[in-house]
Amino acid sequence: MISIAVISGFVLALFAPTIHRIKPSWSGGVLALLPLSLFFFFFSFIGEISGGTEIVESAAWAPQIGVAFSFYLDGLSLLFALLISGIGALIIFYSGGYLHGHPNLGRFYTYLLGFMASMLGLVLASNVISLFIFWELTSLSSYFLIGFDHHRESARSAALQALLVTGIGGLALLAGLILLAQAGGSQEIYELLSRGDAVRSHPLIVPMLILLLAGAFTKSAQVPFHFWLPSAMEGPAPVSAYLHSATMVKAGVYLVLRLSPVFSGSASWHTSLTLFGGVTMIVGAWLAIVQTDMKKLLAYTTVNGLGMLVFLTGLGTPLALQAAVVFLIAHALYKGSLFLSAGVVDHETGSRNVRELRGLYKRLPLITIATALAGMSMAGLPPLVGFVGKELIYETVLAGSGPGHLVVIAALLANTLLFAASGVLLIRPFFGRAAPEAASSRGHRVSIDLWLGPVVPAAAGLLFGLIPGLLSSAIVSPAAAAVAARHVEAHLALWHGFTPMLLLSLVTIGLGCAFYGVTISKETLVDRWRWLGSAGPARWYDVGLNALKGLAHWQTRLLQSGYLHHYVLTIVLTAVILTAVTMIRLKGFLIPTTDLQVSAYELVIVVLMILAALVAVCSKTRMSAIVAMGVIGYGLALIFVDFGAPDLAMTQFIIETMTVILFVLVIYRLPHYTAISSRGSRLFSALVAAASGALMTSLVLVAHGIREGSRLSGYFADNSLLLAHGRNVVNVIIVDFRGMDTLGEITVLSLAGIGVYTLLKLRPHRNSKEEQAQTTTSNEEQESTDH
Amino acid sequence: MKSVILTTATRYLMPMLLLLSAFLLFRGHNLPGGGFIGGLVAAGTFILHNFAFGVEETRRLLRINPLVITAVGLLTAMGSGVVGLLAGNPFMTGHWITIPLGKGQGLHIGTPVTFDIGVYLVVIGATLTIILSLAEGE
Structure with missing residues (x-):
């Protein structure tokens, strides 16, 4: 029953805009009926709870790690639940009058009801992980509510400030709760309450306390984190009344009260x-x-x-x-x-x-x-x-x-x-x-x-x-x-x-x-x-935030230069250095000298491929470079055929063809080859390329030597028909054994398709842009994002 | 610039290539082939058509936006994974049924096959999205 009470708020939040659209003048009163009935629902528990009963309700969530959606109702949570639902009913009713006629009132109800449900979940949760989830949900709904007048810059920055301060505290809280659960040997608060001795004598008690209190103090606006609360007054009056006085800021107080039996002493x-x-x-x-x-x-x-x-x-x-x-x-x-x-x-x-x-x-x-x-x-x-x-x-x-x-x-x-x-x-x-x-x-x-x-x-x-x-x-x-x-x-x-x-x-x-x-x-x-109010920790927050933004700007400029060759160089160089250093440090370069026979047939293909690579590097036109690269790809496919991998060979042939087609379509629009890079930078690129090639060659040779170590290929070969009803092991691996990988790959492929489509098709049209030079640019941005 | 040789050859090649792609798709489970290769062959077919007749003709022939094909393919692949979930097993667990065809014979069909069909559609959709967009240019 308690879980239904919590979930009902979330469900109604989803339908609030629809209800508001149907009857705007009544919506506040109608929506307030839910918190009101929740109030009476919790009110009915007073007799039972004051008689000394405690109610525990639990539903499995991730039982492997002990996480559950469990709820615990005792005197403390009942008091908070009554405050949240009772004041919530008044606030929602009041919002209908206060924001009467506001175009986003329906959405406001959604945020408000979502907040109410999260807050109820927070004070009723017994499992520390579900408590944390609801805790974060209150921060999130608070962000939306403070920034409700999002066209005002001050409202947006106040919302962000509240979110960052309580969010960082929330992270600390998560770590603290996990420590607490480990020290007490349970994730359930009603069990932890009686295990105070074990927790207090735990060696990590001090870090645990610091983390938990960081969460509670940021949420409940204790000095020196108090500054976000006055800023949060940017939100409409019902938000200030509900979140920032009666309920949400009390979450930290709730937490210290809740954990008081554990740490008392x-x-x-x-x-x-x-x-x-x-x-x-x-x-x-x-x-x-x-x-x-x-x-x-x-x-x-x-x-x-x-x-x-x-x-x-x-x-x-x-x-x-x-x-x-x-x-x-x-x-x-x-x-x-x-x-x-x-x-x-x-x-x-x-x-x-x-x-x-x-x-x-x-x-x-x-x-x-x-x-x-x-x-x-x-x-x-x-x-x-x-x-x-x-x-x-x-x-x-x-x-x-x-x-x-x-x-x-x-x-x-x-x-x-x-x-x-x-x-x-x-x-x-x-x-x-x-x-x-x-x-x-x-x-x-x-x-x-x-x-x-x-x-x-x-x-x-x-x-x-x-x-x-x-x-x-x-x-x-x-x-x-x-x-x-x-x-x-x-x-x-x-x-x-x-x-x-x-x-x-x-x-x-x-x-x-x-x-x-x-x-x-x-x-x-x-x-x-009065300067005291603004010179305090609020200033530190601004300084810290600006420093963070500056750092982000600097490192983005550094890594995201916008030049394709920089990206390729960075990626290849990083891969080469990291792999080579690890291989050398662990003495992994054990290249077998035996068992390396090469047939004449293979030799011809390989020589052809090497020649094609040289042509690709030295060619003066793009077209010849592309054709030469196609030769390399086809050579690789022939090697696959030679080694009895028809699936790979077929794929390689088709992909190579597609690549050439793609290139041809693109180079249409590119200017002629011109050498704009200096001799030195080209030499450097050649060195990086050679290093990458050398590394790959030695890795392949090393892999050839340790082939016996793999247990997977045997397993796949043995179980392909038995478990997966398929004789083609390669395909069975793709669609069944490692189907999850394939799902990821096709998702990436789809995203790439959407990406190309977006880049080519959804740009504001150049001609019409000149014609509409008078109309505002923001309008156009709006359009392009709407597509 | 239209080449009579290319357009005529394409007319005859297209049905065969599409059949080949379906053939590759369905035989993939037991013999070389599969959704990825099949999808590439099918996409290649339409690209050939594009070179022979131009992008507008190809789009008309396709009728549906390749992006939609991509989306349907992804949903199919996801859906075959969800079958396992509904049966109470982990996501992507394979499930097989045999549709009896009489005379002791039956059609063996399972979620890996539908998953492969999803892959097939995604490959067609994404490849065509990219190449047709490029071919259309501005």
Whole structure:
């Protein structure tokens, strides 16, 4: 059943454009039904999973190497599956309104549904290889979604940046997962979870951790890989809301949570997670408050949230993991809502600048309510679920695991900055006094497909804040238990009494207000710090990418000179040197002196061939050279006849004839022979040719001496009739024993045919080109690729 | 420039050469021959026609674009490989059936033969694509 749930998304993705074409105005709602039903499907597992059951489903894929399509549902994967399907339904519904009338909306649904299915596969996969496949599929769909407005250069480069960063991380992840599977002796995560001791005591634990964390940190935008996430805001708002806040970037967090039981107890695991997570949450929140673009601001607060989650996983106590789970839910709800609201603001006003927008509450009342609720949840204010999460975080750090004070200060700083960022986003743009002319344009109604998306998660945040008990035993306890690998009983409450946590919350609010005040009043000071955001690792990425391009350009120029004789020279010389060096090093040139009788008949043919070769080299016209080469080919065919190889001889005769015909057709169009190369270069070519000939001769002689070693010819001769029902061994080898080779060869032959056809037939016509000189060239390129 | 000798000879040679190519194709499994040689002979036949009558006539005689012949050949070869897959064996495993013809005789036919037919078609298609394109020039 779980596998069907995963596959259904891919299947619907294929048909999404068709469905969209049939009924464009309804497509969003119709397509959202699948994620919605998936949500209820996973919802129905809550009772079972919170009772402590785990569900494993497996289908063989490549059993020889232990790879399977296996799925594993426990508290953690259930939580993620609910978030992915629930928010996915809202996002797809919202997309219908946000991109209403966009010519490529159908394709957008395909990408979005494909992403949803990959993400579901990722969090449900049990086999590490299938997990990796889904991981890469999310990167790939993210590439298409970020670059959806592909006519903009910035969107394309942002998409490429995201793909390269997460793709390189993905490769590291693959290596790490393979190491993990070898260390744990299983590719199934549900088995690895109980083999932590074997993995932790493995000698390659450090490389394994580095590789796995490189994968997780690039995906989840941890410092220093955080830069791709703000760039990814080039994608449309639903993409930012879904991939780059609520789900995909959480894949790295999912991975560290998933593997937490395996590595928990290893000092390097806890230290690196706490360190990277801690730095990321502070840097993210700091960079958020200096932004002016609403989406960029939200992107950096997402970086902060992801850092917070990794930080909490690093602390690793049951309480910390419980806090991570609650914060994960809170973050997905408020961030999804805020991104969708930012999308509506952009859609309705055409601006996302928090310094320009004012008084939105008059124009977009419903969106204002949603943003206020979500923003307060982000700031950690009661009575929202964000407050519950923040209290838990403070409780965790105060419980004193890890390097005590530092951890408390880091958490306080991150939350304070986040509070200020919420203020920047919320207060002036929505409640600030509007300029008179903007205030007049009021009473604008936003359609349901635009407001439902932001409102539902914001309302859910309020509901879970008021009654946190709804979450505790049903979702938080099983998820935290899965991560902590022991029984966890979550008691969530809005009001804890007068505790140190409440005091820290009050300090956060006080300091946050102060920070907010400074940010607003000293905008020039803030501007002075903005370069920090662009001078960091993003610059390294650009430098690295340009260096790589330069290297590629240089070596392409070097190898692809465009001169045929250069290519031939390079190929022949490489082959000669590599073969000769190997043969000499291994003392392979053992040329037998006996058993080399040559009959008079053979001698005549060989002398003829040598003479023809000389004529070919020295001839003054192309035609005589071609004829001389034909003589060589026919001589070879005669030798085949002499040695009793009629198949080869026949083929050789026909091929030789065809070659001459081909040459004749081509030389029609070539200019007369002229000697343009210098004497020296011709001498060099002659030397290379002689070396190649000498090498081939000695190889043939050597092969003649070791003929007895081959077992294959005997096997083929014995089994040709028996196994393959054919008496002609040569042909049986071609079509049966080595049929795969032949399949490859005829594929190459077809490609060669298509290649020649393309070169000769599909060129833009010269005459018509002159006539259409006025029309754009891009049009013509389009045509030639369309053929 | 048309040569009467060439055109007349071609008219008589073509059917025989095509028969020869089919003969080579089908006898290939037990005696010298096979799809590759057969295909080259068939392609050579049409090239001869091309020299005698010109490219346009040859294209008219062929009726189908040689690229299509190539594609059909590749599909045939692939298809004969897939038969093995469908039977639960590795790709390209040979499968044989005997069609009874009465009197204790039967026609022995198998996927290597259809594979060879695929090779035959690819060789015809690709060779003709290349040579006819070159002969047509601009």
